[in-house]
Amino acid sequence: MPEMPEVEVLVRHLAPLLNQQVIQQVSVYRSKVIRPDSPRAFSQKAKGAEFVSLSRRGKYLLFALHQQDRAAQRLLVGHLGMTGRMYLLPAEAPLPKHTSVVLHLGRKKFVFEDTRYFGRLTFEAASIARLGHEPLGPEFTREALATALGRSRQPIKVKLLDQRIVAGLGNIYASEALFRAGVSPRAPCNRLSRAQIARLWRNIREVLREAVHCGSTVPLSYSGQGGQDRFFYFGRAAGTEDYYQERLRVYDRAGCPCGRCGAPIRRLVQAARSTFYCPHCQRR
DNA sequence: CACCATGTTCCTTG
DNA sequence: CCAAGGAACATGGT
Numbered sequence: 043m044p045e046m047p048e049v050e051v052l053v054r055h056l057a058p059l060l061n062q063q064v065i066q067q068v069s070v071y072r073s074k075v076i077r078p079d080s081p082r083a084f085s086q087k088a089k090g091a092e093f094v095s096l097s098r099r100g101k102y103l104l105f106a107l108h109q110q111d112r113a114a115q116r117l118l119v120g121h122l123g124m125t126g127r128m129y130l131l132p133a134e135a136p137l138p139k140h141t142s143v144v145l146h147l148g149r150k151k152f153v154f155e156d157t158r159y160f161g162r163l164t165f166e167a168a169s170i171a172r173l174g175h176e177p178l179g180p181e182f183t184r185e186a187l188a189t190a191l192g193r194s195r196q197p198i199k200v201k202l203l204d205q206r207i208v209a210g211l212g213n214i215y216a217s218e219a220l221f222r223a224g225v226s227p228r229a230p231c232n233r234l235s236r237a238q239i240a241r242l243w244r245n246i247r248e249v250l251r252e253a254v255h256c257g258s259t260v261p262l263s264y265s266g267q268g269g270q271d272r273f274f275y276f277g278r279a280a281g282t283e284d285y286y287q288e289r290l291r292v293y294d295r296a297g298c299p300c301g302r303c304g305a306p307i308r309r310l311v312q313a314a315r316s317t318f319y320c321p322h323c324q325r326r
Numbered sequence: 327c328a329c330c331a332t333g334t335t336c337c338t339t340g
Numbered sequence: 341c342c343a344a345g346g347a348a349c350a351t352g353g354t
Contacts (some may be wrong), residue, residue, distance in 0.1 A: 043332070045332060101332095101333080122332085122333090123333055123334080124331070124333055124334095124350095125331090125332080125351080140350095156350095157350080157351055157352070158331090158349080158350050158351050159349080160350075169334080169335095195344095196344070200344090203333085205334085212332055213331095213332060213333080214332060293332095294331095313344085313345070313346085315333095316330085
């Protein structure tokens with residue numbers, strides 16, 4: 043479940059459930075996920091530790107752990123990759139097929155399930171330091187965005203996926219923000235006007251704020267089963283007349299009429315990722 | 327079989 | 341050194 047809003051909603055969901063829980067045992071099913079620690083080293087660090095707080099940075103979950111006999115806290119860093127999920131199950135519940143790590147908490151267990159195993163759960167925090175500003179934080183101003191884009195000639199869509207520019211934007215919301223701002227995904231960063239950057243800045247924040255709000259409002263199921271309602275950011279996934287059906291205006295809508303002008307939405311490949319845009323509303 | 331998928335990192339090339 | 345592009349990672353859906 044990856045972009046910033048989904049992670050934010052997950053963090054809010056998990057925080058009260060994990061608070062003060064103690065890790066009694068650790069099971070690592072994919073050692074790649076906990077790199078660079080070995081399963082033994084990882085377990086040793088985690089075992090006996092208590093969850094003190096949970097926060098988020100970009101798409102990363104930050105679990106603060108406290109060991110009884112240790113003065114300093116330890117930071118456990120989680121990333122969901124493309125298909126990761128984290129939730130609590132009763133201790134006796136069967137594990138899903140693609141479980142990568144389980145933290146046993148007594149009557150419950152914390153499950154990290156990840157079909158494609160691109161996610162991480164690790165004590166290595168180096169990647170956090172390279173992140174850009176939080177898109178909804180006070181430091182992310184119009185000027186900060188303009189500065190971060192700099193004189194790069196890269197297409198703006200590609201640049202927006204660079205986590206050093208804004209932390210937490212991903213492929214879906216980058217397309218959505220560009221559509222709302224009326225900016226072509228192909229526009230080189232250094233050709234954007236101040237006005238375009240200002241519109242982009244505002245719409246990045248808006249689209250993410252709305253997504254967080256949407257995810258906080260809708261009842262979500264995080265545990266293994268229960269259909270596709272966990273993908274609240276997938277406009278189509280939940281079926282029926284979901285009120286977030288309308289949320290995604292261009293993503294995965296190639297061929298559908300643009301909601302603003304009626305022109306067919308197009309798909310374009312940039313840096314090996316799909317971009318969706320309206321060729322009429324997002325001209326250069 | 328082909329192509330696509332919410333992400334990051336590493337390697338190569340210029 | 342930097343920027344940019346592509347492959348790799350791994351599994352499943354259409």
